Amino acid sequence: MSDSTLSPSGAAGEFALPVIPQKRNLVTELPGPRSRELAARRDAAVASGVSSLMPVFAARAGGGIVVDVDGNHLIDLGSGIAVTTVGHAVPAVVAGVQQQVAEFSHTCFTITPYEGYVAVCEALNRLTPGDFEKRSALFNSGAEAVENAVKIARRATGRDAVVVFDHAYHGRTNLTMAMTAKNMPYKDGFGPFAGEVFRAPMSYPLRDPLGTDGTAAAARAISDIESQVGANRVACLVIEPIQGEGGFIEPAPGFVPALAAWCAANDVLFVADEVQSGFARTGHFFAVEHEGVVPDLVITAKGIAGGMPLSAVTGRAPIMDAAHAGGIGGTYTGNPVSCAAALAAIETIEYEGLVDAGGRLGERLRAFLLGLQQRFPQIAEVRGRGAMQAIELCEPGTLTPDAALAARVARYCHRNGVITLTCGTFGNVIRLLPPVTIGEELLDDALAVLAEAFSAETA
Numbered sequence: 001m002s003d004s005t006l007s008p009s010g011a012a013g014e015f016a017l018p019v020i021p022q023k024r025n026l027v028t029e030l031p032g033p034r035s036r037e038l039a040a041r042r043d044a045a046v047a048s049g050v051s052s053l054m055p056v057f058a059a060r061a062g063g064g065i066v067v068d069v070d071g072n073h074l075i076d077l078g079s080g081i082a083v084t085t086v087g088h089a090v091p092a093v094v095a096g097v098q099q100q101v102a103e104f105s106h107t108c109f110t111i112t113p114y115e116g117y118v119a120v121c122e123a124l125n126r127l128t129p130g131d132f133e134k135r136s137a138l139f140n141s142g143a144e145a146v147e148n149a150v151k152i153a154r155r156a157t158g159r160d161a162v163v164v165f166d167h168a169y170h171g172r173t174n175l176t177m178a179m180t181a182k183n184m185p186y187k188d189g190f191g192p193f194a195g196e197v198f199r200a201p202m203s204y205p206l207r208d209p210l211g212t213d214g215t216a217a218a219a220r221a222i223s224d225i226e227s228q229v230g231a232n233r234v235a236c237l238v239i240e241p242i243q244g245e246g247g248f249i250e251p252a253p254g255f256v257p258a259l260a261a262w263c264a265a266n267d268v269l270f271v272a273d274e275v276q277s278g279f280a281r282t283g284h285f286f287a288v289e290h291e292g293v294v295p296d297l298v299i300t301a302k303g304i305a306g307g308m309p310l311s312a313v314t315g316r317a318p319i320m321d322a323a324h325a326g327g328i329g330g331t332y333t334g335n336p337v338s339c340a341a342a343l344a345a346i347e348t349i350e351y352e353g354l355v356d357a358g359g360r361l362g363e364r365l366r367a368f369l370l371g372l373q374q375r376f377p378q379i380a381e382v383r384g385r386g387a388m389q390a391i392e393l394c395e396p397g398t399l400t401p402d403a404a405l406a407a408r409v410a411r412y413c414h415r416n417g418v419i420t421l422t423c424g425t426f427g428n429v430i431r432l433l434p435p436v437t438i439g440e441e442l443l444d445d446a447l448a449v450l451a452e453a454f455s456a457e458t459a
Helices: 033-045 091-103 117-128 142-157 174-179 214-228 253-264 287-291 336-351 356-377 402-414 438-455
Strands: 058-062 065-068 072-075 134-139 163-165 195-201 234-239 271-275 295-301 312-314 377-386 388-393 420-422 427-430
Touching: 072 438, 117 134, 117 312, 117 336, 134 142, 142 174, 142 234, 142 271, 142 295, 142 312, 174 195, 195 214, 214 253, 234 253, 253 271, 253 287, 253 388, 336 356, 356 377, 356 388, 356 438, 388 402, 402 420, 402 427, 402 438
Parallel strands: 163 195, 163 234, 234 271, 271 295
Antiparallel strands: 058 065, 065 072, 134 312, 295 312, 377 388, 388 427, 420 427
C-alpha cells in the first residue's frame, strides 16, 4: 500500500472511497475548536463513566490515518484497540458492508438464517489451529464470546470452576469482570461478581524471580490450581496467549504448552482468548500458534471484521455441540453486515499476505524499541510479537512502575498527532498496535514522535 493515498475504489471498482493522504498533518492545536465544541456537547449528553483517551473527535479515517473534525491527520498506532488490523476503510471491507446493508441489514440468524453467518463459521473452522472437525458460533463483542465459551465449557464438562490468570482482561460484563484481574477502572464498585472463578499466577518474565522459566512458572500455576481448586472441578482454563490490557505480557516459552498439556491430562478445556492477539496481529493468524498449541476453544473478536462488531467461539465439534438448541445466540449475534465485513477482512488478510506483513512490522517495531531502550533506562522491557509490541516503564534500575511517565509520553504523542495507548496492571506500559498495512514512512514518522516524547519527558 502506498504511503501517499489509499485505493480510491472497492475490489470491483464499484464503490468510490475518499482518498486520505497517509501523512501526519496538524492544522490546528489539539484539540481544535470543533473538537472542543463537541467535547462540551459530550459533557452535557454522555455519561461520565464513558471515558475517551484522545481529546479530538474523529470525522473519517483511512489506512493508518484518523482525520479529526478540525482536519488534523493523526497517525493511528492503536487501531481502535487492535480492531482495524487491516487498516481503516479498506476497499474490500467497505464494498462488502455497502453491498450487504443494501440487501438486508438484519433478520436474526435464529429466526431467518443467511449464508454470511455460515461462511464466517466455515472460515473460522478452517483458520483456527487444529486438524479436526470444528464448529463456530458468532456473537457481538469479545466479552460476550468469553461468556459463551465458559457456558459451552461448563455444559460440555459438567463442571463449574473457571481458571484465569493474574493481569488478565476478559471484558466488562459480570462474569468477565470476575475473570478480569485489574480493579480500576474495570471492576471498582460494580460487584458482587459471578462465582466459581479462580485466579492463577501468570508467567511474567520481567517480574518473576530469577530462574523462573516457562516450565517453572507453569508448575507454580498448576500447583495453585490443584491445591486451591482441584483439577476435577475445573471446566476450563482461559488464557490470553499474549495478555492485552494487562500489559502485553508475553509468558516465558513453555508456559502455555505446559498448561495445555495439564488441561489435556485432566479433561480440562484449554481456551485461548485471542480477542486482541488474533487475526494476523502477531505474525501468525493466532498468537497461540507461536508455540504450536492447539486449544479446545478459541475466542475471537476485534480484528475479525475490519471495524464492525463481531466475535466468535470456535472449537472441537463435540464440545461446541454440547450446548442445547437455543442455549447460545442472541438478537444481533452474527449480524449480516458484520459477517460481510469479516469475510472481506479475512480475504484481505489472506490475499495481501498480512500475516507475514505483521511479522515484518514486528521486526521493525522491535528494533526501534530496543534502540530506544538503549537511550532511555526508564524502559525496563521491550516485549510482544508482530504488530503487538510494548514497552514497560519503571524507575531506572528498579522494577518500580512509572505510570506517570507512561501517561506523559502518551500525552506528548497525542498533542503531536500520534495515537498511542497505555495499558498494564500498573498503568506503566505503552503499547503499539498499528494496522499491519501501515506504510514505512508513516510508521517512521510516528516512531520519531515517540522518541521525541521520551527526550522531552525524561529531560
